[in-house]
Amino acid sequence: MASAEQIRAEPGLTAGAAGQPARRRRKRRTNSATWGIVGWVVGILFFFPVLWMVVTSFKTESQAYTNTPSIVFSPTLSQYRTVFSSGLWPYVANSAFATIVSTLLVLLLATPCAFALSLRPVKKTRDVLFFFISTKMLPVVAAIIPIYIAARDLHLLDNIFTLVILYTAMNLPIAVWMMRSFFLEVPGELLEAAQMDGAPLRRTMTEVILPVVAPGIAATALICCIFSWNEFFFAVNITATQAATVPVFLVGFISSEGLYFAQLAAAATVATLPVVLAGWVAQRQLVRGLSFGAIK
Amino acid sequence: MTAIAPTVTSAQPARARPDRRRQGWARRGPLLPALVFTIIVTQLPFVVTLWYSLRSWSLVRPGSQHFVGLTNYADVFKDSQFRQTAINTVIMTGGTVLIAMVIGVALALVLDRKFLGRGVVRTLLITPFLVMPVGAALLWKTTMLDPTFGIVNFVLRPFGIGHFDWISRFPLESVMIEMIWQWTPFMMLLVLAGLQSQPKDILEAASCDGARPLQIFRELTLPHLRRYIELGVVLGAIYVVNDFDAVYMMTQGGPGISSANLPYYIYQRAFLGFQVGQAAAMGVVVVVATIIVATFALRLIFKTFSGTEQAA
Numbered sequence: 001m002a003s004a005e006q007i008r009a010e011p012g013l014t015a016g017a018a019g020q021p022a023r024r025r026r027k028r029r030t031n032s033a034t035w036g037i038v039g040w041v042v043g044i045l046f047f048f049p050v051l052w053m054v055v056t057s058f059k060t061e062s063q064a065y066t067n068t069p070s071i072v073f074s075p076t077l078s079q080y081r082t083v084f085s086s087g088l089w090p091y092v093a094n095s096a097f098a099t100i101v102s103t104l105l106v107l108l109l110a111t112p113c114a115f116a117l118s119l120r121p122v123k124k125t126r127d128v129l130f131f132f133i134s135t136k137m138l139p140v141v142a143a144i145i146p147i148y149i150a151a152r153d154l155h156l157l158d159n160i161f162t163l164v165i166l167y168t169a170m171n172l173p174i175a176v177w178m179m180r181s182f183f184l185e186v187p188g189e190l191l192e193a194a195q196m197d198g199a200p201l202r203r204t205m206t207e208v209i210l211p212v213v214a215p216g217i218a219a220t221a222l223i224c225c226i227f228s229w230n231e232f233f234f235a236v237n238i239t240a241t242q243a244a245t246v247p248v249f250l251v252g253f254i255s256s257e258g259l260y261f262a263q264l265a266a267a268a269t270v271a272t273l274p275v276v277l278a279g280w281v282a283q284r285q286l287v288r289g290l291s292f293g294a295i296k
Numbered sequence: 297m298t299a300i301a302p303t304v305t306s307a308q309p310a311r312a313r314p315d316r317r318r319q320g321w322a323r324r325g326p327l328l329p330a331l332v333f334t335i336i337v338t339q340l341p342f343v344v345t346l347w348y349s350l351r352s353w354s355l356v357r358p359g360s361q362h363f364v365g366l367t368n369y370a371d372v373f374k375d376s377q378f379r380q381t382a383i384n385t386v387i388m389t390g391g392t393v394l395i396a397m398v399i400g401v402a403l404a405l406v407l408d409r410k411f412l413g414r415g416v417v418r419t420l421l422i423t424p425f426l427v428m429p430v431g432a433a434l435l436w437k438t439t440m441l442d443p444t445f446g447i448v449n450f451v452l453r454p455f456g457i458g459h460f461d462w463i464s465r466f467p468l469e470s471v472m473i474e475m476i477w478q479w480t481p482f483m484m485l486l487v488l489a490g491l492q493s494q495p496k497d498i499l500e501a502a503s504c505d506g507a508r509p510l511q512i513f514r515e516l517t518l519p520h521l522r523r524y525i526e527l528g529v530v531l532g533a534i535y536v537v538n539d540f541d542a543v544y545m546m547t548q549g550g551p552g553i554s555s556a557n558l559p560y561y562i563y564q565r566a567f568l569g570f571q572v573g574q575a576a577a578m579g580v581v582v583v584v585a586t587i588i589v590a591t592f593a594l595r596l597i598f599k600t601f602s603g604t605e606q607a608a
Contacts, residue, residue, distance in 0.1 A: 035409040035411045039406045040417055042421070047421070049432075049439070049440055050435075056439055109329050109330040113327050113329070113331070116323060122320075128331065133597065134594060137594075138342065141559040141562045142345050142576075143338065143341035143345065144566070145341075145345060146341040146344035147341050172334055230430075232540070236544075247431075261439060261445065268431035271428050275428065280419055280423075280426075290485065290486070292531070295489045296489075
């Protein structure tokens with residue numbers, strides 16, 4: 001870090017540079033190039049494992065198992081064909097169902113809740129917010145035993161609706177905090193004006209508040225989808241064959257004797273793709289969601 | 297509101313009180329479904345865990361259940377494996393979060409400059425965080441760290457490292473590398489948001505006054521980033537301390553318990569050892585420890601949030 005800062009510390013840049021604007025500009029340009037190279041190198045370095053996964057997924061197994069990684073090869077789709085014909089679809093369907101239904105439930109519960117913690121706050125707003133975030137801190141492993149036993153006794157093991165309920169509970173605190181931060185952005189004058197006009201609460205909701213928080217609802221939904229799609233701990237403990245999700249499908253590659261790199265890479269690519277694409281598209285909202293709405 | 301209330305109640309004592317109560321419930325109403333749902337699904341199990349922890353109960357022997365008082369807790373504190381996995385958890389969480397934060401700050405400083413394709417680099421950098429943790433762990437175990445076919449050993453071959461088996465020789469560190477890879481983007485995003493919220497005029501004024509960039513970083517940027525760094529550490533730790541996926545997929549806690557963390561160890565006790573009572577007691581101990589740590593963390597988070605809300 002020190003050296004990086006010193007590059008910029010060249011005297012021409014900081015003190016008395018008024019005399020040499022041209023030199024200054026040139027310096028700035030070379031600086032920008034240096035930072036560009038540094039940026040691209042670390043970017044590619046961090047991305048490399050993902051890139052390598054995608055590359056490997058287009059290889060045959062014998063091409064994947066080489067001492068010196070083969071870069072030039074004729075790509076094949078056979079791994080993807082194997083993955084899809086080995087029964088991936090039911091897992092994808094389960095994942096999609098659990099993700100979508102739990103996200104809808106979260107929005108249904110979190111939106112009014114966030115409203116009652118922001119625009120028309122209840123007295124103990126602070127305590128309620130405290131409570132919601134504290135549930136994220138408690139280790140899930142301490143809850144899994146009673147959840148497992150309750151599900152077993154209610155004949156809800158290996159049932160996709162059990163996962164839906166657990167994912168809803170898992171994402172609800174994040175959604176409440178995040179939605180609240182969007183509600184707080186609704187301009188007060190707008191609400192007052194609506195109240196002065198004597199608009200009923202429902203109309204204020206749909207015509208004044210909703211348009212402002214709509215992007216927030218979308219961002220919240222996205223964060224919930226990411227966490228539900230990637231969730232593994234509940235899925236592996238509560239499901240078996242009927243309700244198993246995509247992460248559980250991937251486990252099959254580790255427990256079976258002998259790993260198939262290329263096939264595994266293809267399966268991991270398929271499993272990862274939806275969330276990576278969604279995250280790329282919604283980069284801006286990602287920070288806000290990950291920080292529970294604290295950072296805009 | 298409180299100022300008007302007494303006059304209203306004195307004028308119409310019979311009607312005003314239920315009215316106010318109704319208004320209170322109208323305010324509370326929208327909140328309740330979410331609150332009740334969360335209490336039932338997340339709090340009730342902990343109460344039940346508390347109950348289980350006082351009983352001896354093996355899942356494979358029906359009817360073996362009976363009350364044993366605090367015996368399970370005594371066993372937990374005598375259990376050297378529990379202690380070892382607790383230490384592993386602290387190392388894993390602390391190490392991962394701190395290293396990810398240091399790299400995250402460095403990357404954020406790079407991304408804060410303007411350069412060609414900055415948006416693309418940013419996109420590349422956040423990708424590890426989006427990769428399904430189970431998939432990421434499998435990738436690191438196979439294509440990256442495999443002793444014979446992994447990329448890491450290929451890159452290190454010129455340095456004389458041959459078929460080094462990273463995962464069995466350094467299991468804890470291998471898991472941590474995978475987690476650092478996944479969590480660095482998270483830290484970077486938070487710190488980057490902090491850097492971009494820093495008022496530029498102050499920085500320019502400082503550099504006009506002849507302050508050296510390193511000085512500016514230490515005296516202005518770092519104090520400004522402090523809140524973001526704290527938030528990143530707390531939120532990152534919440535997730536990393538509960539990490540199960542990476543341990544399960546990469547090492548299964550092994551060899552022995554050398555890379556097991558508490559979530560994995562408790563899972564093992566409950567679902568592979570079928571010792572419900574003991575696993576529950578461990579769960580309770582972990583919850584108590586978490587509550588102690590979380591009390592401090594929560595206070596910190598609230599300070600951060602009220603800070604940003606005032607600023608907004």
